[in-house]
Every structure is written in C-alpha cells, then in structure tokens.
Amino acid sequence: GNSVTQMEGPVTLSEEAFLTINCTYTATGYPSLFWYVQYPGEGLQLLLKATKADDKGSNKGFEATYRKETTSFHLEKGSVQVSDSAVYFCALSPSGGYNKLIFGAGTRLAVHP
Amino acid sequence: DTAVSQTPKYLVTQMGNDKSIKCEQNLGHDTMYWYKQDSKKFLKIMFSYNNKELIINETVPNRFSPKSPDKAHLNLHINSLELGDSAVYFCASSQVSDTIYFGEGSWLTVV
Numbered sequence A: 001g002n003s004v005t006q007m008e009g010p011v012t013l014s015e016e017a018f019l020t021i022n023c024t025y026t027a028t029g030y031p032s033l034f035w036y037v038q039y040p041g042e043g044l045q046l047l048l049k050a051t052k053a054d055d056k057g058s059n060k061g062f063e064a065t066y067r068k069e070t071t072s073f074h075l076e077k078g079s080v081q082v083s084d085s086a087v088y089f090c091a092l093s094p095s096g097g098y099n100k101l102i103f104g105a106g107t108r109l110a111v112h113p
Numbered sequence B: 001d002t003a004v005s006q007t008p009k010y011l012v013t014q015m016g017n018d019k020s021i022k023c024e025q026n027l028g029h030d031t032m033y034w035y036k037q038d039s040k041k042f043l044k045i046m047f048s049y050n051n052k053e054l055i056i057n058e059t060v061p062n063r064f065s066p067k068s069p070d071k072a073h074l075n076l077h078i079n080s081l082e083l084g085d086s087a088v089y090f091c092a093s094s095q096v097s098d099t100i101y102f103g104e105g106s107w108l109t110v111v
Helices: none
Strands: A003-006 A011-014 A019-021 A023-026 A032-038 A044-050 A056-059 A062-065 A075-077 A086-093 A107-112 B004-007 B010-013 B019-025 B031-037 B043-050 B053-057 B064-070 B073-078 B087-094 B106-110
Touching: A003 A086, A011 A019, A019 A107, A023 A032, A023 A086, A032 A062, A044 A062, B004 B087, B010 B019, B019 B031, B019 B087, B019 B106, B031 B073, B043 B064, B043 B073, B053 B064, B073 B087
Parallel strands: A011 A107, B010 B106
Antiparallel strands: A003 A023, A019 A075, A032 A044, A032 A086, A044 A056, A056 A062, A062 A075, A086 A107, B004 B019, B019 B073, B031 B043, B031 B087, B043 B053, B064 B073, B087 B106
C-alpha cells in the first residue's frame, strides 16, 4: 500500500542553522510528492511539490528533490528563521485512481533565536 | 480572496449534539474533500466529492454525512457527537489530478 514516513520530532534548531527533515515513501507507480506546513493555530499550506523523479520543488528557501531510487523527498533549508517554526507534513498523491493525499505523521520544528 | 473557506473556525459543543461545518471554494475546482486531524496531528482523508458525487469514503462512521449541493460547496454534518470526534476538520479542493488546497480548518471540541 501507500504510506509516508517522516522523521520524528520535535526538531529544535538555532536561527540560521541548516534544516533537514527526512521523508521516505512507499507507493506503487509514480506518485506526486508534497510538503505542507502548518503554522501554530493555522491551517495547512502547500509549501512545495514535485511530480516526477528528479524534480526539485522549492519555495521560501525550502527545497526537496524527488528521489525515486531511494524513495525519498527530504526537506531542506540552508538557514532557518524563527518564523519557520511550524509542523511540516510530507505527503504523497498516488498515481492513478482518485486524487487524494496520504500524509506522514508530521514533524514539529522549533527555531530559537 | 479566500480560496477555500470553512465555517465555523471554532466549535465547542456537548456530547450527543448534531453540528455542521460548511465549506466553500472559489477556485473553480471539481473535487472537494474533508480531512480529519486528530490530537496527535495525524491527518487522514474522510471523504471526497467530484462534481457533487461521492468518490471516496474512508470507512467513516455513519454519523458523519457530507453533502454537496453544488461543486463549490461541501458541508459536513455530524450526528450524535462523541468525545472522540474532537479534532480539526479540514476542507480542501482540487482539480481532478492536481494539487490539493486546504481551508484554514475547523477546531471541533466535544465536551
């Protein structure tokens, strides 16, 4: 079946540190991959996406590369800010069938000044 | 302009009550969804409608009944609320195989 596994949080970093949040997936076919972000007390926002192998999604300084050989979609940012503190969700949308998102458990990021 | 809007944002109600959450999207999308986020932040799809027709029902209790009067609206009605129904409910929409966009969530607390 389809599933997404994220590294457990919380991840605690100092401002300007390098961020990696690991995400691996299991899926048949060629899913699309997404990162969504949820700021405290707010809804889900699409952060970035990639729809095929070797695609790189990027937004707001965050990047993730669709790696089919390692079934991974790790989220990275070179220099985090306090305002990046949020919960980050990796998700996949299976190929074929009806459109839906299967989410990982979420990783909480806390950035301190 | 809000793309996917849902109301109310916060709802506190007693066990046994019936409540509804409304959702509207102005993106012209054909497909709408309800997702549930539990207390551990885990997100799971509940329902999906395409052009007012139910296409995904992920073994949700019968107390939950979605209704889509037109393709821009998908409301969620919950009967006989239970403590375990306390969660954040997200409405979302997309074109058929495209990116899914979420509303801001409705925080439901059953006491």
